[in-house]
Amino acid sequence: MWSIRDxxxxxxxxxxxxxxxxxxxxLTESPTRTQSTFxxxxxxxxxxxxxxxxxxxVAAVVTAVIFFLAIFAPWVAPHRPFDxxxxxxxxxxxxxxxxxxxxxxxxxxxxxxxxxxLSTILYGTRISLIVGFLSVIFGLVVGVTLGLMSGYMGxxxxxxxxxxxxxxxxxxxxxxxxxxxxxxxGVISAExxxxxxxxxxxxxxxxxxxxxxxRTVRGxxxxxxxxxxxxxxxxxxxxxxxxxxxxxxxxxxxxxxVIATIxxxxxxxxxxxxxxxxxxxxxxxxxxxxxxxxxxxxxxxGLWWITIFPGAVLAILVLAVNLLGDWLRDALNPKLR
Amino acid sequence: xxxxAKIEAPLLSVxxxxxxxxxxxxxxNRLIERLDxxxxxxxxGISFDIGRGETFSLVGESGCGKxxxxxxxxxxxxxxxxxxxxxxxxxxPREAAADRKRIQPHMQMIFQDPFASLNPRWRxxxxxxxxxxVRGLLKxxxxxxxxxxxxxxxxxxxxxxxxxxxxxxxxxxxxxISIARALAGEPEFLVCDExxxxxxxxxxxxxxxxxxxxxNRLGLTYLFxxxxxxxxxxxxxxxxxxxxxxxxxxxxxxxLFENPRHPYTRMLLDAIPDLEMSGRQRIPVxxxxxxxxxxxxxxxxxxxxxxxxxxxxxxxxxxxxxDGVHVACHAVADGRIG
Numbered sequence: 065m066w067s068i069r070d071x072x073x074x075x076x077x078x079x080x081x082x083x084x085x086x087x088x089x090x091l092t093e094s095p096t097r098t099q100s101t102f103x104x105x106x107x108x109x110x111x112x113x114x115x116x117x118x119x120x121x122v123a124a125v126v127t128a129v130i131f132f133l134a135i136f137a138p139w140v141a142p143h144r145p146f147d148x149x150x151x152x153x154x155x156x157x158x159x160x161x162x163x164x165x166x167x168x169x170x171x172x173x174x175x176x177x178x179x180x181x182l183s184t185i186l187y188g189t190r191i192s193l194i195v196g197f198l199s200v201i202f203g204l205v206v207g208v209t210l211g212l213m214s215g216y217m218g219x220x221x222x223x224x225x226x227x228x229x230x231x232x233x234x235x236x237x238x239x240x241x242x243x244x245x246x247x248x249x250g251v252i253s254a255e256x257x258x259x260x261x262x263x264x265x266x267x268x269x270x271x272x273x274x275x276x277x278x279r280t281v282r283g284x285x286x287x288x289x290x291x292x293x294x295x296x297x298x299x300x301x302x303x304x305x306x307x308x309x310x311x312x313x314x315x316x317x318x319x320x321x322v323i324a325t326i327x328x329x330x331x332x333x334x335x336x337x338x339x340x341x342x343x344x345x346x347x348x349x350x351x352x353x354x355x356x357x358x359x360x361x362x363x364x365x366g367l368w369w370i371t372i373f374p375g376a377v378l379a380i381l382v383l384a385v386n387l388l389g390d391w392l393r394d395a396l397n398p399k400l401r
Numbered sequence: 402x403x404x405x406a407k408i409e410a411p412l413l414s415v416x417x418x419x420x421x422x423x424x425x426x427x428x429x430n431r432l433i434e435r436l437d438x439x440x441x442x443x444x445x446g447i448s449f450d451i452g453r454g455e456t457f458s459l460v461g462e463s464g465c466g467k468x469x470x471x472x473x474x475x476x477x478x479x480x481x482x483x484x485x486x487x488x489x490x491x492x493x494p495r496e497a498a499a500d501r502k503r504i505q506p507h508m509q510m511i512f513q514d515p516f517a518s519l520n521p522r523w524r525x526x527x528x529x530x531x532x533x534x535v536r537g538l539l540k541x542x543x544x545x546x547x548x549x550x551x552x553x554x555x556x557x558x559x560x561x562x563x564x565x566x567x568x569x570x571x572x573x574x575x576x577x578i579s580i581a582r583a584l585a586g587e588p589e590f591l592v593c594d595e596x597x598x599x600x601x602x603x604x605x606x607x608x609x610x611x612x613x614x615x616x617n618r619l620g621l622t623y624l625f626x627x628x629x630x631x632x633x634x635x636x637x638x639x640x641x642x643x644x645x646x647x648x649x650x651x652x653x654x655x656x657l658f659e660n661p662r663h664p665y666t667r668m669l670l671d672a673i674p675d676l677e678m679s680g681r682q683r684i685p686v687x688x689x690x691x692x693x694x695x696x697x698x699x700x701x702x703x704x705x706x707x708x709x710x711x712x713x714x715x716x717x718x719x720x721x722x723x724d725g726v727h728v729a730c731h732a733v734a735d736g737r738i739g
Contacts (some may be wrong), residue, residue: 292518296579299475299510300532300586301502314522 071319113395123387130381134189141183142171146349153178160369173369176353177361181326184209184350185374189381191351195265196332200324202270203331207277208313208320215285216308226282229275237272238337244268245343258346265344269334273327280323282314325389329382336378352378402555408490412451412590412622413474418483418493420444424694441693443469445646446483449722455591456616456623458633458654461643462671462690467626468513470643471594474624475510476501485589499652506536513595515575515646519567524577526563529553533661556611562711584619592624597632607730609636630673634658642666645693645701652726662728664706664738699733708732 114120133140142363144150156178158167166173172181214225237256245264249257288294296309332352338344341355347354352374421440430436443466451457456566459467472478474485476492485493487508492501509532512518519528529549532538539545550560556577567575576596583591593612597605609632615621629634633640634654641651642665650663661667688705691697700718703709720729732738 065418140438292512292514293520295472295477296510296512296518296582297520297531299508300582301505302531303533311520315520 073300075289107382110395114391115309117391119387119393121389123384126384127388130189130377130384131193133186135194137186137190139185140215141180142169143180143183145179145184145187151178157367172373175304175358175370181373184355185352185377188350188352188374189350189356189377191262191345191352192332192335192381194334194379195262195345195351196328198262198266199269199273199335200328200332202266203273203327204277204320206270207274208281208317210274211278211281212285212313214310215282216289216304216312217400222282225239225313226276231277232310233269233275237269237334238341240272241268241334241338242341242343245338249343258348261345265335265338268338269331273331275329276323277320280319283311284319288312290314322389322393322396325392326386328388329385332378332385333382344365412488413451413624414484414486414489415450415470415474416448416484416486418444418470418473418485419481420466420473420478421481439694442696443693443697444473445482446625447643447646448646449641449648449651451590451624452541453617453723454620454640455638456482456625456636457459458625458627458637458640459625459643460533460630460633460640462628463644464648464690464693465630466693467643471510471624471626474503475508475592496511506586508548508592509588510584510592511576511579511583511595514599515572516599517576518579519582520677521567523567524563525549525553525565525567528567528578529563529582529585532582536586538587549585552585554577554583555584555615557607567679571604572600573607574606576600576604577611580608580615584615588621590622591604592625592626595628595696596631598627598656605632612636630669631659633679636665642669642688645696647701647729647731647733648727649702650722650726650728656726660726662723662726662732662733662738664708664732665702668705706732708738720723 076358138144155167155170155174156176158174159169160166160173161164161171163166163173170182172185175181175184179241210225210229214222241264245261245268248260248264252260294307294311297311302311335344335351336353336356339351339356342357345351345354347358350358355374356371356378359367359372359374363371402726406493420443422437422443424441425431425435425438426434430739431438440651447470449457459470461467467517467734468477473480473493474702479495480493483490483493487504491497526546528664529552530545532547533548539548544562549563553560553562554695558574558581562570570578571707576599579596596612597608600608612623613636616623622677623636625633637654639651639653639678640657641648644665650657650661650666657666658670664681668708691701693733697704697714699704699715700709700713703713705715710731716731718729718731718734720727723733728734730738
């Protein structure tokens with residue numbers, strides 16, 4: 065009554081025939097070819113979305129130009145605004161060269177101290193970018209580490225880290241920075257303060273953005289840690305640390321790149337805000353925010369160029385970086401396409 | 402009553418294994434809505450032995466706890482209660498962590514989904530070399546790469562595939578890579594959690610034949626988890642049928658398939674399609690598997706069982722040995738069926 069032959073699926077498994085098809089499968093492609101194919105596919109996918117968006121191309125070009133000019137400011141800039149010996153107070157407050165009283169040596173005029181505004185902006189952008197990048201790197205390292213631990217370990221570690229992140233998110237970053245910079249200014253000497261201020265800015269801005277990294281990475285980690293390749297690594301006996309670092313981390317870094325780009329714009333903006341409020345970098349080595357702050361004192365005296373030009377550079381830079389971030393988010397996330 | 406016959410010196414011995422998962426609502430909800438704590442009884446007291454060199458299969462519907470048993474044995478979950486002994490060494494409870502660490506390298510696992518079980522960012526060579534590196538079996542890049550090439554040939558792939566990424570392979574090929582990775586750690590005992598259920602029928606056959614061949618050549622012992630009775634019949638020495646976290650019947654494969662005793666086993670075998678149109682009377686598989694959070698009283702199968710009576714609703718049947726066939730059923734014990 066319970067005959068095995070009734071079980072139709074058993075016999076057609078046909079052992080011998082199946083083995084033959086396995087042998088004849090074409091599996092011998094040369095490794096170099098597959099590698100270049102892999103990169104070509106990967107490249108073309110992202111490249112296509114890049115090429116098909118004119119806005120992104122313009123944003124990329126603008127960002128590249130600003131980055132280039134800022135990085136190579138000492139070679140590109142026509143003057144050396146931080147070298148007191150080259151500055152003449154007689155040149156102060158000159159309007160752009162196309163105005164009647166303009167001086168052909170100073171293309172977009174000079175500031176209230178007689179520094180060439182174009183050179184000062186280039187050097188200022190450099191400081192803004194340095195602070196922005198360092199802050200993002202700091203926030204990224206802290207956030208990714210804590211997010212990975214939080215997501216992978218779970219339990220009390222997770223609860224603790226996430227509560228700290230929420231507290232952090234509920235306090236405005238600028239408030240923390242004001243408090244820290246203000247306290248520091250009272251505690252240490254002016255020279256030491258000028259030395260330390262960049263690190264203080266990096267620390268405070270970085271602190272205010274790490275929760276975003278932590279939350280995103282935690283979310284992706286929660287998904288990855290239950291995937292079978294992580295379970296396989298656990299069965300193999302790999303340590304927790306190695307699994308987090310070698311298996312989970314590479315698979316959660318996609319969104320991190322996007323957040324990093326968008327946060328670069330936010331960090332630059334925060335630095336400018338802090339400098340504008342007077343707790344950022346000092347006027348002797350001004351960033352874009354400091355320049356805008358300096359200039360706004362003279363805005364109603366008719367010296368519009370001291371504020372407008374650094375302001376425009378800041379706005380264009382932040383906009384371009386933001387557009388790049390948006391594009392990256394769409395390009396790396398096929399679901400949004 | 403519970404005279405479960407033991408295999409002589411089993412490789413793996415599981416006794417009264419229990420795993421409950423806490424699925425309670427959060428504390429505040431419980432407090433305000435007056436809810437009780439809730440547990441999924443995924444595995445609720447399972448005992449079996451696996452002899453060296455044999456293939457023991459666990460079958461059952463989705464959600465009956467087969468995969469949980471597999472994961473308990475390889476240490477991915479901690480058992481709530483019960484013991485797991487490997488060559489007589491207790492490795493189940495948390496206190497036995499040191500022994501578990503020592504025994505762990507003897508076991509490997511093959512997973513169900515070949516698309517999720519290989520890290521998409523790693524090259525095949527690194528994936529397969531991982532157990533070798535973790536166990537420190539070989540030193541030196543060249544030596545390890547030769548071994549990886551050997552393993553790939555053993556599972557029917559080419560040594561040149563070392564440099565490729567998992568996404569360049571088909572499901573069957575990926576499962577071969579999984580098997581190669583499992584073998585790289587030189588295990589004695591392989592836990593296979595539905596290794597073929599994500600594959601086409603023809604590819605299933607290849608993988609099963611490969612596994613059989615490797616078993617003969619390397620003297621491996623398998624715990625094989627599947628819901629596919631045809632596959633189970635093809636590979637196993639002995640079969641255990643699970644229902645809602647418990648074993649309801651276990652016996653030699655041939656005995657179980659030719660003469661199923663438990664009503665649930667009969668139901669499962671009846672559900673296998675039949676090409677010969679024998680016109681055989683079938684008992685259709687009726688109803689759904691009940692919720693393991695709130696399982697039926699008595700015999701968990703009674704709501705779906707055609708032979709259930711009053712006693713089945715109140716009293717849990719214990720497994721009894723009938724000439725090597727273990728069945729947990731009142732109807733069989735009373736001689737009403739079988």
